[in-house]
Amino acid sequence: MAYSDLRDFIRALEKKDELKRVKIEVDPVLEITEFADRAVKRGGQALLFEKPKGSDVPLLINAFASMRKMEIALEVDSVEEVAKRISEYLEMQMPQGLIGKLKMLPKLAEMGSFFPKIVNDGACKEVIRKEGFSLNEYPILHCWPQDGGRYITLPLVFTRNPDTGKRNCGMYRMQAYDETTTGMHWQTHKQGAEHYRRLKAEGKDARMPVAVAIGSDPATMYSAILPLPPDLDEMMIAGFLRGKPVEMVKCETCDLEVPANAEIVLEGYVDIGESRTEGPFGDHTGFYSLEDDYPVFHITCVTQRKNPIYATTIVGPPPMEDFYMGKAVERIFLPLMRLQLPEVRDICMPAEGIFHNMILVAIRKSYPLHARKVMHAIWGLGQAMFSKCIVVVDEDVDVQNVSEVAWKALNHIDPERDIAFVLGPVDSLDHASRMPNYGSKMGIDATRKWKEEGFTRPWPDEIRMSAEVKERVDALWKKAGLS
Ligand SMILES: Cc1cc2nc3c(=O)[nH]c(=O)nc-3n(C[C@H](O)[C@H](O)[C@H](O)COP(=O)(O)O)c2cc1C
Ligand SMILES: [Mn+2]
Numbered sequence: 001m002a003y004s005d006l007r008d009f010i011r012a013l014e015k016k017d018e019l020k021r022v023k024i025e026v027d028p029v030l031e032i033t034e035f036a037d038r039a040v041k042r043g044g045q046a047l048l049f050e051k052p053k054g055s056d057v058p059l060l061i062n063a064f065a066s067m068r069k070m071e072i073a074l075e076v077d078s079v080e081e082v083a084k085r086i087s088e089y090l091e092m093q094m095p096q097g098l099i100g101k102l103k104m105l106p107k108l109a110e111m112g113s114f115f116p117k118i119v120n121d122g123a124c125k126e127v128i129r130k131e132g133f134s135l136n137e138y139p140i141l142h143c144w145p146q147d148g149g150r151y152i153t154l155p156l157v158f159t160r161n162p163d164t165g166k167r168n169c170g171m172y173r174m175q176a177y178d179e180t181t182t183g184m185h186w187q188t189h190k191q192g193a194e195h196y197r198r199l200k201a202e203g204k205d206a207r208m209p210v211a212v213a214i215g216s217d218p219a220t221m222y223s224a225i226l227p228l229p230p231d232l233d234e235m236m237i238a239g240f241l242r243g244k245p246v247e248m249v250k251c252e253t254c255d256l257e258v259p260a261n262a263e264i265v266l267e268g269y270v271d272i273g274e275s276r277t278e279g280p281f282g283d284h285t286g287f288y289s290l291e292d293d294y295p296v297f298h299i300t301c302v303t304q305r306k307n308p309i310y311a312t313t314i315v316g317p318p319p320m321e322d323f324y325m326g327k328a329v330e331r332i333f334l335p336l337m338r339l340q341l342p343e344v345r346d347i348c349m350p351a352e353g354i355f356h357n358m359i360l361v362a363i364r365k366s367y368p369l370h371a372r373k374v375m376h377a378i379w380g381l382g383q384a385m386f387s388k389c390i391v392v393v394d395e396d397v398d399v400q401n402v403s404e405v406a407w408k409a410l411n412h413i414d415p416e417r418d419i420a421f422v423l424g425p426v427d428s429l430d431h432a433s434r435m436p437n438y439g440s441k442m443g444i445d446a447t448r449k450w451k452e453e454g455f456t457r458p459w460p461d462e463i464r465m466s467a468e469v470k471e472r473v474d475a476l477w478k479k480a481g482l483s
Pocket of ligand 2: 168169170191228229230231232234
């Protein structure tokens with residue numbers, strides 16, 4: 001059964017002993033970060049701070065901060081189940097005969113149920129304020145000591161593509177500048193930034209409508225971080241994930257819709273051409289992102305529940321909550337990547353690589369330089385373009401085992417021959433690239449080298465004891481007095 005809203009998810013976490021209510025007063029300035037950081041590093045519970053200092057609004061953090069919580073969020077026993085559901089759709093074929101066609105009907109009906117539904121009212125409209133609202137009412141975190149201020153860290157930012165009219169929802173942090181304005185940190189490669197550029201190019205509309213939802217059912221919240229192709233509606237994917245349409249309501253002051261079940265909605269606009277210093281911010285990488293200029297979001301209306309819950313997260317030295325959200329992305333998107341690249345057996349983005357710095361890829365190698373082809377394909381695949389270091393290994397290497405990859409890859413490479421450097425777009429968070437968003441990437445071909453690749457020496461076998469001897473020693477082991 002799909003969660004109806006954030007509270008429903010909180011109840012489920014609590015029932016499964018995955019949520020702890022913190023009843024003492026804790027300061028959203030730095031203290032909550034320290035609580036959340038310690039909790040996630042110990043695989044601890046989600047935290048519901050009932051008395052954040054300076055606000056009457058309770059604060060939820062770490063709700064996705066382990067694989068178990070991700071499974072509860074997506075209502076599965078393993079996120080692989082979601083990948084399997086996607087594979088089933090991708091493999092769907094025109095069935096043979098009438099019975100086959102009839103069997104397909106439930107699947108088609110299910111597909112119809114993914115699309116978002118416009119409704120007239122929702123809990124997010126219990127209180128509507130076009131004036132007299134203030135961001136100060138919410139326990140917005142000051143995350144890390146050198147941060148430039150307080151940041152809304154888990155917002156669903158809705159914009160519309162001015163050319164196609166299609167909706168986008170992305171998660172972009174928002175620095176609270178004052179009671180009614182924030183930064184809008186959509187990085188240059190993201191859809192919000194693209195919509196902004198298109199409007200700017202049109203040169204007529206000086207205001208870009210933006211709506212922000214904070215706190216919703218977990219699938220809807222999670223959909224905002226998915227690296228979907230442009231113009232693919234996150235709300236449709238959320239409907240797929242939760243198995244029930246997302247109900248959307250129209251905003252009061254702009255031509256956008258938001259999830260009706262949201263806890264808090266900030267409606268407003270971004271003035272085309274206006275920008276302001278955003279940052280620094282203790283970021284996903286574990287380092288501070290430097291100050292930079294970003295658009296400014298002006299709030300024109302706040303709608304919310306009578307007693308809203310403020311959902312947030314912190315990012316920082318890995319692993320944090322975002323690692324688990326990203327790990328689920330890795331699992332869920334593998335079948336989609338394999339649609340283009342069927343030779344890919346598995347991928348892994350280790351926590352230390354912060355998603356974009358490292359991707360380990362196991363392939364079934366079929367032709368000379370196949371590993372290079374896979375690297376270039378990944379650099380051309382949506383947000384996987386950011387991959388700063390791609391390590392390609394043969395399919396017998398378990399890429400989930402980072403130490404096995406390191407062992408085998410380091411043995412298998414002749415660095416000069418097997419490492420490729422390319423220039424390309426890099427993640428805005430990269431602080432080492434020579435210019436923002438512009439830099440180099442490295443591909444390591446750690447597959448066995450072939451004669452057809454100019455490698456004429458024999459390639460050694462991996463050392464393995466014979467099964468027969470293993471069996472013999474199984475029996476002898478105890479006899480020898482070993483436990
Ligand atoms: C907690 C969290 C915070 C994020 N903050 C930002 C951000 O400030 N700016 C940004 O461009 N992407 C941020 N992201 C990543 C985007 O949400 C992600 O790239 C998403 O796929 C973008 O969606 P889009 O392709 O529809 O623009 C964040 C992700 C998470 C999990
Ligand atoms: Mn998108």
